[in-house]
Amino acid sequence: MHELPVTESILAIVLKHAEKNKVKRVVTISLRVxxxxxxxxxxxxxxxxxxxxxxxxxxxxxxxxRSPVVLQCGECGMSFHVNFREVDEVVCPRCSGKKNSLVSGREYFIKNIAVV
Ligand SMILES: [Zn+2]
Structure with a gap:
C-alpha cells in the first residue's frame, strides 16, 4: 500500500496550488508515474x-x-528504454553491456492541474 502516502502528498500539492490561485474547483489532475x-x-x-x-x-x-523505464549502460553510457514485460535480461542495444543503471521509471509527479 504505497498509494496512500503518495496520494496524500499529491492532494497536498494540488490544494496548495488551488489556494494560491484562488480556484473554485479542481477538475482534473494529470499525473506521470x-x-x-x-x-x-x-x-x-x-x-x-x-x-x-x-x-x-x-x-x-x-x-x-505511465512514463517509460530508461536505463543507462555502464559500459558505453548509452541511454535506452526497456519494457520489462517483454525482456528477460536487460542488455545494452549498442554494446550488449549488462551493467545498466536506472535513470527513470520509479518517479511520479504532477504534470498538470485543470481547474475552474
Ligand atoms: Zn552499452
Whole structure:
C-alpha cells in the first residue's frame, strides 16, 4: 500500500496550488508515474476520492500516464528504454553491456492541474 502516502502528498500539492490561485474547483489532475513504480491507478483514484472529500479537489479525476523505464549502460553510457514485460535480461542495444543503471521509471509527479 504505497498509494496512500503518495496520494496524500499529491492532494497536498494540488490544494496548495488551488489556494494560491484562488480556484473554485479542481477538475482534473494529470499525473506521470514511472512504469516501475508499483502504484495502481485504481487505488490512487480511490484514495484520492476518499482523502479529497470536502476539499476543493473533491470529485477531481486523475489522469495517469505511465512514463517509460530508461536505463543507462555502464559500459558505453548509452541511454535506452526497456519494457520489462517483454525482456528477460536487460542488455545494452549498442554494446550488449549488462551493467545498466536506472535513470527513470520509479518517479511520479504532477504534470498538470485543470481547474475552474
Ligand atoms: Zn552499452
Amino acid at each position: 514511472g512504469e516501475l513504480s508499483d502504484l495502481e491507478d485504481e487505488w490512487i483514484q480511490r484514495y484520492f476520492d476518499y482523502l479529497s472529500k470536502g476539499t476543493l479537489a473533491e470529485g477531481a479525476k486523475l489522469e495517469i500516464e
